[in-house]
Each structure stands twice: as C-alpha cells, then as structure tokens.
Amino acid sequence: MLTPKQYELLKFIHQRVKERGIPPSYDEMKEALGLRSKSGIHRLITALEERGFIRRLPHRARAIEIIKLPETMGAGLGAARAPFTPDVIQGGLGRRPEDETPLNTGEPPRAVVVPVMGRIAAGVPISAIQDHTHDVMVPPEMLSSGDHFALEVRGDSMIEAGILDGDTVIIRRTNTAQNGDIVVALVDDEEATLKRFRRKGGSIALEAANPAYETRIFGPDRVKIQGRLVGLLRRY
Numbered sequence: 171m172l173t174p175k176q177y178e179l180l181k182f183i184h185q186r187v188k189e190r191g192i193p194p195s196y197d198e199m200k201e202a203l204g205l206r207s208k209s210g211i212h213r214l215i216t217a218l219e220e221r222g223f224i225r226r227l228p229h230r231a232r233a234i235e236i237i238k239l240p241e242t243m244g245a246g247l248g249a250a251r252a253p254f255t256p257d258v259i260q261g262g263l264g265r266r267p268e269d270e271t272p273l274n275t276g277e278p279p280r281a282v283v284v285p286v287m288g289r290i291a292a293g294v295p296i297s298a299i300q301d302h303t304h305d306v307m308v309p310p311e312m313l314s315s316g317d318h319f320a321l322e323v324r325g326d327s328m329i330e331a332g333i334l335d336g337d338t339v340i341i342r343r344t345n346t347a348q349n350g351d352i353v354v355a356l357v358d359d360e361e362a363t364l365k366r367f368r369r370k371g372g373s374i375a376l377e378a379a380n381p382a383y384e385t386r387i388f389g390p391d392r393v394k395i396q397g398r399l400v401g402l403l404r405r406y
Contacts, residue, residue, distance in 0.1 A: 172221070172240060178203055179214045180223055184236055191340075191352075191401045192332035193234040233332065281307035282318075284340060290321035290354060292328040292335070292364045292378075308340055312401040317343040319397065321354065321364070328352070328364060331379035337404050339364065341397035352399040358392050367395070 172180065182202045186194040194202070199211045215234070218224045225235045285302045306320050323337045331352060333339065347353045347367040355376055356362050365376035365386075374393045376386045 172223075173217075175203060176214055176217055176221075177240065179211070180218055180236070180239070183224070183234060184239060187236065191399055195330075233334075282310050282313060284308045284313075284318050284320045286320045286322065286338065288321065289324050290339065290362055290364045292323050292325040292333055306338060306403060308401070308403070312340060314342055314400060318400070319343060320403075323364065327378035327380045327383040328366075329380050331366070333364070333379070333402065334404070337402055339399055340401035340403065342400045343397045345395050347395045347398055354396040354398075356394040356396050357386075357388060359394070362396070364399070 179199060179202075182199065183193055186192075186198070196208045196211050200206075200208055203211070203214075205211060215224070215226065219226055223236065223238055223240075225237055226233060283305045284307075286304050286306055288303055308318075308320075318340060320338050320340050323333055323335060323339055326335050333352075341354055349368050351367045352364065353367045354362060354364055355367070357376075363376065365378060368375040368377055368385075370387070372390065374388050374390055376388070376393070378385065
C-alpha cells in the first residue's frame with residue numbers, strides 16, 4: 171500500500187522515463203511534488219525501494235529502475251519486461267510502429283530488431299558511426315515511427331542524464347533537434363558524440379551531463395544531427 175505522495179512520485183518517475191528515456195533528477199522530483207527539500211524525496215525513494223517498486227543502483231547518477239507498478243497505474247513492469255534479455259529503461263514517444271503487431275490481440279508484443287551501428291562517445295569524441303555490427307531486440311513500445319538504430323556508449327560525460335559507460339542507446343534517425351534533446355551529433359564529418367543539444371544564437375552547443383566535461387560550441391555548419399535518443403538498454 172502506497173501513500174498518496176509515494177504513489178505520486180512513482181507515477182512521475184514512470185512518466186518521465188517513458189517520455190525521455192531517463193529518470194528525473196531529485197530537483198525535478200522535488201519540484202513536481204511541491205516539496206521544499208530533497209530529504210523528503212530521499213525518504214519517498216527509500217520507501218518505494220523497501221516496498222519493491224523501484225531499485226537504486228549504487229554510485230550511479232539517476233540510476234533508478236522501476237520494477238513494478240500498482241495495479242491502478244497499469245501492469246507491472248516486471249511482467250512486461252520478461253521476454254527481453256537486456257534490462258530496459260523505456261523512453262521515447264511510446265508509440266508502436268504502424269507495422270508492428272496490433273494492440274489488443276491477447277498476445278504479447280513482438281520485440282523489434284534494431285541494428286547496432288558501433289560505438290558512440292559520451293566523453294572524448296571517437297571516429298564517426300561505424301558499420302552495422304550486430305542487432306538488439308527492443309520492446310516495440312520504446313520506438314516511435316521512423317527508422318531507429320542503436321549505439322554502444324563509451325565514456326562518462328552523460329552520467330548525470332542516467333547514461334553510463336557500457337549502455338546501449340536507442341536512437342531515432344533524424345537530422346533535426348529541439349533544445350534539450352540528447353542527440354547523436356557528427357562534428358566536422360569525423361567525430362560522433364552523444365550530447366545534449368542547445369542552439370545559442372548562431373552557434374550550436376553540445377553539453378555534457380558531467381561537470382568534468384566542458385560544453386563545446388560550434389558553428390552550425392560543423393555539426394550534423396544524426397538522431398535523437400528515445401531509449402536505453404542496460405545489462406547487469
């Protein structure tokens with residue numbers, strides 16, 4: 171049995187992960203619930219963990235995994251996630267591609283094969299996206315319409331966005347981005363990096379989510395957007 175505040179927080183975390191692919195920060199939780207301090211959020215998170223609704227991973231920023239949901243909020247995540255090998259932090263628009271198994275058939279949705287196109291730097295940039303190396307199976311609800319590909323993350327520049335070294339990010343292919351989107355950016359047609367996109371006047375800023383890394387500023391002709399983050403897979 172959850173208190174109203176515990177239920178409200180769990181719902182907020184679940185919605186934010188579905189929308190952005192990563193859990194909210196403690197500041198975002200505090201603001202969403204109208205609390206004055208983070209200590210109240212810590213108590214609620216601990217209570218949710220003790221009741222088996224979430225799991226926290228030590229020494230990792232924003233590392234909150236939803237294990238189950240109350241029946242009033244929808245089906246438990248454990249049952250929905252069981253058919254897939256990686257543990258999944260769901261994200262993106264949450265729309266099923268039109269060519270996937272129709273809803274309400276009584277059968278579990280089929281996993282979608284997404285190609286892994288090598289590695290992406292979340293740190294010091296590496297060479298541009300490589301050729302197709304292998305495939306991963308992705309829950310269809312993680313994907314929106316359009317083409318998708320996956321990349322293996324190397325580096326720690328996005329840890330405060332919940333993206334860790336060794337994760338696999340799911341990317342919707344697009345050449346445009348909105349301020350605040352986490353994107354795959356190709357710099358000077360040579361180096362690919364995973365960063366948060368900001369347009370500042372006539373320049374483009376690629377922001378890290380780790381204070382150890384500086385924001386990089388480029389002219390618009392030097393940066394090409396390759397795709398936008400919609401989800402993340404993690405193995406334990």
